[in-house]
Amino acid sequence: MSDIETVLAQVDADLDSSLERLFALLRIKSVSTDPAFADDCIACADHLVADLKSIGFDASRRKTIGHPIVVAHGGPEPENGDGPHVLFYGHYDVQPPDPLEKWQSGPFEPRIVETPQGKRIVARGSSDDKGQLMTFIEAARAYVNVNGRLPIPVTILLEGEEESGSKSIGPFFAENKDELTADVALVCDTGMWDAETPAITTRLRGLVHDEVFITCPSRDLHSGMYGGAAMNPIRVLSKVLAGLHDTDNRVTIPGFYEGVSELDPEIKAQWDGLGFDEAEFLGDVGLKIPSGEKGRSLLELIWAQPTAEVNGIIGGYTGVGSKTVIPSVASAKLTFRLVGEQDPAKVLENFRAFVRERIPEDCKVEFSPEGGGAQALQLPLDSPHLAAARRALAAEWGKDAVLIGSGGSIPIVGDFKRSLGMDTLLVGFALDDDAIHSPNEKYNLSSFHHGIRSWVRIIDELAKG
Numbered sequence: 001m002s003d004i005e006t007v008l009a010q011v012d013a014d015l016d017s018s019l020e021r022l023f024a025l026l027r028i029k030s031v032s033t034d035p036a037f038a039d040d041c042i043a044c045a046d047h048l049v050a051d052l053k054s055i056g057f058d059a060s061r062r063k064t065i066g067h068p069i070v071v072a073h074g075g076p077e078p079e080n081g082d083g084p085h086v087l088f089y090g091h092y093d094v095q096p097p098d099p100l101e102k103w104q105s106g107p108f109e110p111r112i113v114e115t116p117q118g119k120r121i122v123a124r125g126s127s128d129d130k131g132q133l134m135t136f137i138e139a140a141r142a143y144v145n146v147n148g149r150l151p152i153p154v155t156i157l158l159e160g161e162e163e164s165g166s167k168s169i170g171p172f173f174a175e176n177k178d179e180l181t182a183d184v185a186l187v188c189d190t191g192m193w194d195a196e197t198p199a200i201t202t203r204l205r206g207l208v209h210d211e212v213f214i215t216c217p218s219r220d221l222h223s224g225m226y227g228g229a230a231m232n233p234i235r236v237l238s239k240v241l242a243g244l245h246d247t248d249n250r251v252t253i254p255g256f257y258e259g260v261s262e263l264d265p266e267i268k269a270q271w272d273g274l275g276f277d278e279a280e281f282l283g284d285v286g287l288k289i290p291s292g293e294k295g296r297s298l299l300e301l302i303w304a305q306p307t308a309e310v311n312g313i314i315g316g317y318t319g320v321g322s323k324t325v326i327p328s329v330a331s332a333k334l335t336f337r338l339v340g341e342q343d344p345a346k347v348l349e350n351f352r353a354f355v356r357e358r359i360p361e362d363c364k365v366e367f368s369p370e371g372g373g374a375q376a377l378q379l380p381l382d383s384p385h386l387a388a389a390r391r392a393l394a395a396e397w398g399k400d401a402v403l404i405g406s407g408g409s410i411p412i413v414g415d416f417k418r419s420l421g422m423d424t425l426l427v428g429f430a431l432d433d434d435a436i437h438s439p440n441e442k443y444n445l446s447s448f449h450h451g452i453r454s455w456v457r458i459i460d461e462l463a464k465g
Contacts, residue, residue: 003147004460010142011452018138018452019112019121021051025092025130026110026123032067032093033164041067041160044092048158051137055144057156062176064168067093067160071179074140075150083152083463084183084385087422089412090133091162091189094125095437102439112445117195119445127434131443132188133158135429135451142456151463155182159412162189166411173419184385185416186458188451190428193274193402195444198393198454200379200386201426203303203405204413206338208347208373212237212355213331216363220316221326231360233330234315240358241332244308248294251308253354259341263304264381267403271299274402303405307337308351336373337407344373374414379423385462389425392457396450427458 011018030044031037045061045068052059052072059072070092078085097107105111110123121131136156143150157180161168173180193199216233217226246252263271278298282288292301315330317323336347348371359365379386381403393401406426413424429451435441 004457007142007146007456007460008453010146011138011449011456014138014142014145015449015452018134018141019448021138022121022126022131022134022448023110023123025051025134026121026125027108029108030093030125030160031096031163032161034096038067041093045070045158045160048092052156055137055141056149057140059156062172064172066164066168069160069168069172070156070158071176072156073154074144074156075153078153078182083465085153085155086184086186086462087155087157087180087182087416087420088136088186088188089157089159089416090136090187091129091159092133093160093163094128094130095163097124097439099439104440107439107441113442117444120442121445121448122440122442124441126441126443127430127447128436128441129162129189131448132428132430132451135448136186136188136455138452139455139459142452143459150459152459153182155180162412169412169415170419173415177420181420182422185413185420185422185424187410187413187424187426188428189410190406190426191430191432191434192428192447193404195431195446196397197399198397198401198427198429199404200389200393200401201406201428202379202381202386202403203339204377204409204426205303205306205405205407206342206344206374206376206414207409208336208338208344208351208371209334210348210351210371211331211333211368212240213329213366214240214359214363215329215366216360217326217328220328223324223326226326230326231363232326233363234327236358236360236363237313237315237330237332240355241310241313243358244310244354249291250293251306253308253347253350255350256306256308256342256347258346259343260306261340263300266381268300270400270402271303271404272297274299299405302407304339306339306342307335309335309337311335338373338376340376340378342376344375348372374409374411377409377413377417377424379425383423385423385425388461388464389427389458392461393427393454396454396457425458427454429454 028044029040049059057072057074062069107124113120190201214233216231312333316327416422429447
């Protein structure tokens with residue numbers, strides 16, 4: 001039996017014990033957003049430190065401005081390792097379990113539930129993110145139990161505030177940059193394409209946000225006395241917002257598409273072959289027609305194309321009944337999802353110029369002083385780390401991993417790139433029906449079991465160099 005097969009056999013033989021260790025973690029009420037659970041967050045960090053020490057990691061609980069962070073180091077010293085030095089990230093905090101009456105069992109009383117689709121682990125945090133982070137820890141345990149140590153240098157970073165804003169991460173990175181910098185980051189807080197198809201998230205859209213305030217008359221006016229004479233800021237704002245897209249639904253802001261490239265043919269072909277049901281996706285929210293650029297698939301629109309969206313409009317009287325008023329001010333909140341090499345600062349600058357050009361001479365426009373954003377992130381398709389993960393997942397699941405995108409963003413990945421200069425491999429085993437943040441959150445037993453085995457294979461492939 002080869003070395004890797006011996007480690008995989010250890011994973012299989014130890015699965016019941018792995019579940020017991022996961023259940024012990026799930027019982028800890030590490031709700032980060034509620035101060036009433038502060039001691040539970042500390043207890044959870046201490047539990048993880050003890051567990052990591054038990055398999056040979058140099059682990060410690062680190063004090064922060066908020067909940068503690070767990071840092072652990074294992075494997076050979078980076079300068080002596082055969083493969084890359086990896087930084088694995090997960091978070092031990094969870095969302096509040098409310099509403100409690102919707103749970104079919106106690107949210108912090110984990111259990112296995114038999115379903116027609118297979119066995120499920122049900123508890124708060126089972127999928128987001130305790131079950132996911134334990135897949136990596138259990139993979140490391142199997143390696144240590146078989147070989148005495150990991151084959152590559154591994155740093156583990158477990159956060160306690162992901163569900164409540166990650167306020168401690170920035171300062172912690174600044175203070176511990178040298179200790180945390182590695183060759184590549186591994187993040188497990190993502191999912192699979194379906195229960196039998198693994199996925200690697202290779203692209204995350206960036207984000208720019210802004211708020212526009214248009215003032216026309218110096219005060220609210222009677223619409224009978226001034227209607228037709230005084231400019232209405234809602235009318236001005238409406239024209240500006242309506243002009244953001246052309247008849248093909250492309251964004252009309254000059255320079256908006258600078259840095260946007262066409263999708264790689266391999267990725268496009270893979271996405272086209274996924275059998276994604278666009279009608280069902282939109283039908284679930286009562287729609288039929290995509291709103292993005294014509295000629296693009298829905299997956300392209302949400303994973304690989306930028307957007308300009310109005311998130312809120314305020315102006316005039318919005319209470320019950322009628323008030324015949326021309327308001328003084330109208331405002332809107334907007335966000336722009338970015339892809340490729342789009343520059344957030346330039347997108348913001350160009351948007352504001354677009355608005356200013358459309359404001360009447362005797363009206364004025366102001367913008368939120370907090371406007372700003374983050375650049376999109378994309379793992380290069382020729383990354384050796386990506387190639388290693390693809391080989392590993394194909395070996396475990398018997399099919400190629402789908403290289404997917406994310407319509408949203410994962411802030412920690414941007415922090416890894418900007419603060420530590422690292423690309424990130426996003427490999428997780430959650431499913432769309434895991435009900436994260438909701439009552440009866442679950443994690444498929446197959447996700448947990450094959451997740452552990454997948455990390456064993458990824459570590460093995462990375463160690464081959």
